[in-house]
Amino acid sequence: MPTQDTPPLKDGDLLAAVDLGSNSFHMVVARYVLGQLRIIDRIKETVRLAEGLDGRGGLDPSVMPRALDCLARFGQRIRTLPPSRVRALATNTVRQLGNPQAFLVPAETALGHGIEVVAGREEARLIYLGVAHGSPPDPGKRRLVMDIGGGSTETIIGEGFQALERESLQMGCIATTRRYFGDGRLSRKRWKEARIELAAEYQPFAERYRRLGWHEAMGSSGTIKAICDVSVKMKLTKVSVTDASLEAIRDKLLDFENISDIKLPGLSAERRPIFAGGLLVLDAAFGALGIERMYVSDHAMREGVLYDLIGRGSPEDPRAESIRAMQARYGVDLDQAARVEATALSLFDQAELAWGLDGDSRRQLAWAARIHEIGLAIAHSQYHQHGAYLVEHADIAGFSRTEQQILAALLRTQRRVINPSSFDKLPDRLVASVQRIALLLRLSVLIHRSHDRDPLPVVELDVDGDELLLRLPKRWLDGHPLTLLDLETERETLAGFGRRLTIRAL
Template sequence: MVIKEKKRHLAVIDIGTNSTRMLIFRNDQGKLVRVNKSVRYTRMGQGVNQTGRLHPDAEKRNMEALEEYKNIAADYEVEEFYLFGTSAMRDADNTGAYLDAVNEKLGFEIEVISGEAEAELGFVGVSQCFDEKILIFDIGGGSTELIYGEDNEIKRMMSINLGCVRCTEEYLFSDPPTFQELERMNEKIYAEFEKRTNGFLPTKPYKLIGIGGTATSLSTIKQGLKTYCSEMVHESTITKDELERMIDSLASKTIKERQNMVGLEAKRADIILAGAFLLLNIFKITGETIFTVCDYDNLEGAAYRRFVMEK
């Protein structure tokens, strides 16, 4: 009788500004095998830009999500966890108290990582899929990361404090937003991107790659996917013209109307427009006219860096 070796399951949890995600995976002889991927929209960045503090409601939502993830992980007999927090937790003054509360209630330790470390994890995730010259963008809730790499090696990276939650809260107050609100947001994004990326952008040619919720959501909208399908989203493409048409459609709709759009998750309906404008300005500053979506991102990067590369 052959006794099969038990498969060892591990988990990584990313506490972002808009969503909290968990990847359960195994290390199969140096190859990362995804087993389960979950997302909960906890909106940790709620009000952080205005108050500099994590909102009690956001803390409650996130604690509930982490508790749920702990139960899911138990079903998979997960042996080890790695949790990391990004932009909202970097910016909030009361993050330390929340980290203590999570540790006391659930036994989880959370590492709050820098924007540069977040960008690096995104690159590690993407480099599992692409090995040519790549410029990666990751539009998050609170920040946007840009990473340039060649031959699976990062050449330079930066984190810009503009994300889809932050821009929505700062510029979009009407429903649907007014032309003036959209124009002001667009101008501010372009000015900041142009200033920050001066001297950063690589010489062409390179492949422009998008990771994270904005990129994947725009792909599911374009394809009209009723449920998320990794195989359909991964390596799909969106052109600048297609993006501009999607922006026109999104901008004309109320949040409630966007919630009913095929391909868009309802809890992303209020922030997708700001995310699309951030992407439009990435097209503008790079001069590119098409990008490729990658379904591997900083979650897979953290899993690979923490549990696969070090073993």
């Protein structure tokens, strides 16, 4: 059964993408016109969030004000846009926080919109999507795309608009500068040793990338653009970075003894403190992957997020395709999944208004129903726990970490006792709605526990706050005594969770 979508995009609608990078925060606002995006506003602010990481999962409080002030300015620009037309993503630095909600809660308040944490490989997919739309690749030709951020580096091989290989490494211009040049001193010996260490990070996938191959390489975001600018100003290249120009820039850089002394043509004062780390990452990548020339794209993850927003409102939603792939990978009983989904969505439609649920909740419930049995591929015992683990920790194209944690919570609480800690990783703003759709999934799974292929009669549900009234035909209940017993047990389980379930015969 199809899920209920948010209102389709219309000509003139505005969309916004916010990228909370480890070095800079970006916002792009675009107008949807004739199926295309027309960029009408770009805002970038250097925040250097990664500078606040303390190596123990904490964030220096001194970086919070500049991050929140920036988001407040972004929020003023997109205050009138509906939530379905705005997507804000946090990347590597927030991924490393031991308690990301300590940052996300005030950040969401400042922005006025929800913020999702995106995993490294999903970040890579969005980067490729942005670059591919900015410079459409030639048909049938593969492209290598690389993005060096403040805390991580994403490397992708794609064809057309599809990312074929995605990797994310814990190295970026800020993190690498701090790691190898934290005292500000530069030396050729230190550079050589660091380059060997970084090149080793590419080894697990370098051979695979080389074997797959690509026709051209493109870099996105500020670090690679800054290196290209220096290459052009030094008259080494015209519109790209080559292995020879990279070597020349490196040799020139290492003529300086300290980062504060660096003076290179085309290098801005803002970029200077983190340039060495970014150059080192690119130098190691060129060597490990055998890159000879790299062009620069003006597009990056934020543009990819905009195009992904369009896809999310269409039948080609990448998340739906990922769910289908999981069903195939784990051998899901598709008929049973469809039965559970149909009942879950029927219950949702009856509870939607009273509980204030939205289209996002409906989609999450539908996807959870489609893959609720994937844990059976591991073992029947505790299969709900196995399924939750798979969903939470897998790389699922199209899903942010936040969305995967929602699915994991739904799968983990589909049966047996509901542990309130199952919802601890979710933002506070989402807990109530996720708990409610979890109840709907539980009832649907329970009603279809027998895997009976016979059509289910009308199931009626009334909800009022924490009270649920479920009505089923008496004849059907009489013919399914085990289900009736399960419903009675469920009533006791929900009572322990602070919910009241009443069962009546029609």
